[in-house]
Structures are given as structure tokens and as C-alpha cells.
Amino acid sequence: xxxxxxxxMRTGVSRIGCLEQAVNSVLDQHHKHIEIVLVENGSNGLxxxxxxxxxxxxxxxxxxxxxxxRCTAGNLGLTKATGDxxxxxxxxxxxxxxxLSILVGALExxxxxxxxxxxxxxxxxxIHSYTPFLYTxxxxxxxxxxEFSRGALxxxxxxxxxxxxxxxxxxxxxxxxxxxxxxxxxxxxxxxxASQSExxxxxxxxxxxxxxxxxxxVGIRNKxxxxxxxxxxxxxxxxxxxxxxxxxxxxxxxxxxxxxxSRFSIRLVYGGKLSGHPVFNKICEQWKLSFxxxxxxxxxxxxxRLTNEIVTNHRVIWNIHRVEKFILKKxxxxxxxxx
Numbered sequence: 001x002x003x004x005x006x007x008x009m010r011t012g013v014s015r016i017g018c019l020e021q022a023v024n025s026v027l028d029q030h031h032k033h034i035e036i037v038l039v040e041n042g043s044n045g046l047x048x049x050x051x052x053x054x055x056x057x058x059x060x061x062x063x064x065x066x067x068x069x070r071c072t073a074g075n076l077g078l079t080k081a082t083g084d085x086x087x088x089x090x091x092x093x094x095x096x097x098x099x100l101s102i103l104v105g106a107l108e109x110x111x112x113x114x115x116x117x118x119x120x121x122x123x124x125x126x127i128h129s130y131t132p133f134l135y136t137x138x139x140x141x142x143x144x145x146x147e148f149s150r151g152a153l154x155x156x157x158x159x160x161x162x163x164x165x166x167x168x169x170x171x172x173x174x175x176x177x178x179x180x181x182x183x184x185x186x187x188x189x190x191x192x193x194a195s196q197s198e199x200x201x202x203x204x205x206x207x208x209x210x211x212x213x214x215x216x217x218v219g220i221r222n223k224x225x226x227x228x229x230x231x232x233x234x235x236x237x238x239x240x241x242x243x244x245x246x247x248x249x250x251x252x253x254x255x256x257x258x259x260x261x262s263r264f265s266i267r268l269v270y271g272g273k274l275s276g277h278p279v280f281n282k283i284c285e286q287w288k289l290s291f292x293x294x295x296x297x298x299x300x301x302x303x304x305r306l307t308n309e310i311v312t313n314h315r316v317i318w319n320i321h322r323v324e325k326f327i328l329k330k331x332x333x334x335x336x337x338x339x
Contacts, residue, residue, distance in 0.1 A: 003108065005100050005165070006083030008037045010073040011091040013045035017133030018092045020053075025094035027056050031101040035059035037077040042068025071177035071185050078176040087165045088186075092127075092210050095162070099206035103165035106200045114197030115166035117159055118206040119145050124213040138213060148199040151250025151307075152257070154236065154300050157187035160209045166193060183224045184232040191300055195241040236301035243303045244295035245275035251307040283310050 007026050011019045026036055036058050040046040042065070050062050061080055065073060078086065085107060089095060099118070106116035121140035128134040144158045152158065174192040177185045212218050241247070287306060289296050298306075 002033060003084040003104055004033045004035065004082065005031065005104060006035050006037055006077075006081035006086045006168075007100075008039070008074065008077030008081060008086065008088050009091060010039050010041045010070060010077065010088075011046070012041055012043040012068070013049075014043065015091050015130045016046070016049050017129065017131035018127075021133055022089055022091050022094055023053070025096070026089065027058055028097050029095060029100045030097055031104055032057055034100065035061060035081070035083055037061045037081050038063070039073045039077050040064040041070070041073040042066065069179070070182060071179040074185070075176035075179070078171050081168065081171075084168060085165050086168055086171065088161050090162060090209070092125075092130075093162045093208060095207050096205070098204075100165070102202055102204055102206055106202050107165065107167065110198075110200045112198065113200045114170050114193060115164055116200040116202060117148075117164045118202040118204050120160045120163045121205055121208040122160075123208055123210050125210040126213040127210075136213070137210075140208065142205065145203070146201070148194075148201045149250045149254065150194050150241070151247050151252075151303075152254040153194050154191055154241075154304060155251060155254040157184070157190065159186070159190050160207070161186045162207050162209055164190065164199075170197065178235060181228055181232055181235070183228040188232055188235055191236060192239050195239050195300060233301065236304070237299045239300040240297055241300050241303060242295045243289070243298045243306070244291070245280070247303060248275045248280065248307055248310075251304060252311060255307070255311060279310060 009019070009022065023036065026034060036055070038046075038050065038060065040063070044064055044066065046064070047062070050060070063076055063080060065076060074088065077088075085104060087100075087103075102118060103116045107113060110116070119142055122143040123140045124138040126136045128136070144160065144163075146152065146158050170193045174195075176189070178188050181188055212221060283306065284291070289298070
């Protein structure tokens with residue numbers, strides 16, 4: 001494992017307490033070929049701490065920007081990173097010691113993959129003070145544990161930012177954060193990086209991220225995400241990808257992901273893949289899609305719109321619900337007999 005990893009961290013002088021914990025989690029990694037790219041975002045005073053910190057064998061690059069801006073701070077870090085692989089770590093999150101070694105190994109063993117990601121603990125925390133770092137944590141839980149699906153990622157972000165390690169070539173090809181998005185910027189980044197590339201999923205917990213425990217803070221964060229959601233969705237029209245039956249089926253699976261009975265009905269009625277239904281080719285003809293090697297290029301947003309049109313029209317949902325009603329009717333009869 002000789003590949004160099006750049007860990008980009010965005011922080012401020014008022015958060016030295018939590019930053020210390022996050023940095024130590026990087027220094028404790030089993031994988032040792034690491035550079036930390038530390039960007040002081042919107043403050044000026046971290047230099048003294050940087051100068052006195054023991055960075056052990058890690059390389060350190062420290063930069064400071066006066067204006068507080070998450071995206072420009074992240075992009076500054078991406079521009080300065082020299083590692084073969086790159087990842088982000090927010091200053092209140094941590095890597096477990098095996099995080100980088102597992103993800104580096106995954107990319108080394110899958111040379112065609114652009115990124116690798118693992119499972120993370122989500123911890124609801126009440127932060128009492130950032131310096132010193134005083135907090136009350138609830139028990140960790142796993143909120144996201146999903147095999148890679150381009151369609152699911154286009155529909156919803158299920159990748160915590162610190163869980164992903166990606167090749168530097170992805171940044172060189174697709175760029176960094178969109179500065180118009182001060183929230184959901186990581187979703188836009190992953191959608192662009194996944195638009196032409198495969199991600200490898202490692203079903204191992206290797207990191208932890210924090211979320212607010214207080215309802216007021218949760219409400220503020222949710223509103224911030226809601227404010228940027230439609231802009232993030234609109235920007236998917238700028239992301240080209242390859243549309244094929246596989247991507248269509250992945251998006252359909254995500255549409256019905258929370259309804260077990262609907263997914264069962266899809267398997268029962270359509271053999272598990274709606275793309276096998278004649279209406280798929282019919283709609284593709286209406287959209288004037290020309291498939292080369294069974295796929296064509298279109299934007300992420302159009303691929304979602306096309307999928308939604310096929311699902312919501314042409315009696316697809318009706319067929320699924322009709323099967324569900326039949327199953328529920330039979331189930332109720334069985335339960336009545338057992339009562």
C-alpha cells in the first residue's frame with residue numbers, strides 16, 4: 001500500500017478541540033502514507049496550534065482563507081492535494097484506525113473503480129463546547145448501508161462525506177465542489193464522480209460522523225438542505241451520464257425502496273426488472289433515444305425524468321398496486337382463518 005492519501009480538513013480556530021480529535025484519528029491510521037491538507041476556513045489564528053502539534057510521520061499542508069465558505073475551502077484543499085487518493089474529514093468526525101487501509105486496498109484491488117466507500121456510524125451529539133471539546137453522545141447507529149447503485153445515488157445521497165475515498169483523476173476530470181451549493185455540495189460531487197465511474201462498497205464500519213441531537217438544530221439543518229434541494233436537483237441537468245436498462249432499473253428500485261410489497265410486486269409482475277416491459281422501449285422511442293451498445297448519453301436529471309414517466313404512466317403503478325391488493329386480500333383471509 002504505497003499509494004499516498006490526501007485527507008482534506010476544513011476547520012476554524014474556534015474548533016481546535018474537536019479538530020484535535022479528528023486529526024488524531026488520521027494520525028492513528030494503519031495506512032501511514034498520508035498528507036493532511038488543513039484549510040482554515042473563515043478565521044485566522046490556527047497557525048500557532050499547527051506549529052506546536054506533533055504531526056508524527058504525516059505530511060502537513062496548511063492554508064488559510066478569510067472568507068468562510070465550505071465549497072471554496074474544499075476546492076482549495078483539492079487543488080493542493082498531491083495524493084493518489086483523496087478523502088474529506090469534517091473536524092467533528094473521526095476515522096477508525098482501519099478506515100484508510102481498507103479503502104486503499106479496495107481501490108488497489110479494483111483498478112477500474114473511481115472510488116470506494118464503507119459503512120459509517122451515525123452518532124447524535126449534543127455539543128456543549130468545541131474548545132475544549134465537550135459533548136454528550138447517544139449510542140451509534142448505522143443509517144446508511146447500501147451497495148453501490150448509480151441510480152440510487154442520483155435520486156438520493158447515501159454517502160456520508162468522510163466515508164468515500166476517490167482517485168485524484170476524478171477531481172482532475174470532473175472538478176471540485178459547485179460553489180453555488182452551500183449545502184448538498186457533496187451529493188452533487190458524488191453524482192458527478194459516479195456519472196462515468198464505478199464505486200466499490202466495503203461492508204465494514206470504518207468511520208463515524210455526528211449529527212445534532214437537539215430538535216432545534218436538526219430543524220435548522222433540514223431547512224438548509226431543503227433550501228438547496230431544488231438547485232441541487234436542477235444542476236443534475238449539467239451532469240452527463242450513460243442511460244441504459246441497468247440505470248433505469250436502479251432508479252426504479254430506489255423509487256420503491258421503502259415499500260417491500262411493491263418491490264415484491266415488481267418481481268412478481270415484471271420479473272424484477274421494469275426495463276423488460278415493452279413500455280420501456282416505447283417510451284425510449286418517444287424520447288428519440290438512440291442506443292449505442294445498449295446505452296445512450298443523457299443528463300442525470302433526464303434519466304430520472306424518463307424513469308418517473310415510465311413508472312407513473314402506462315399503468316405500471318396500477319399493475320403493481322393491483323397485485324398488492326390481491327396479496328393483501330389473500331393474506332387477510334389466511335389471518336381470519338387462524339384467528
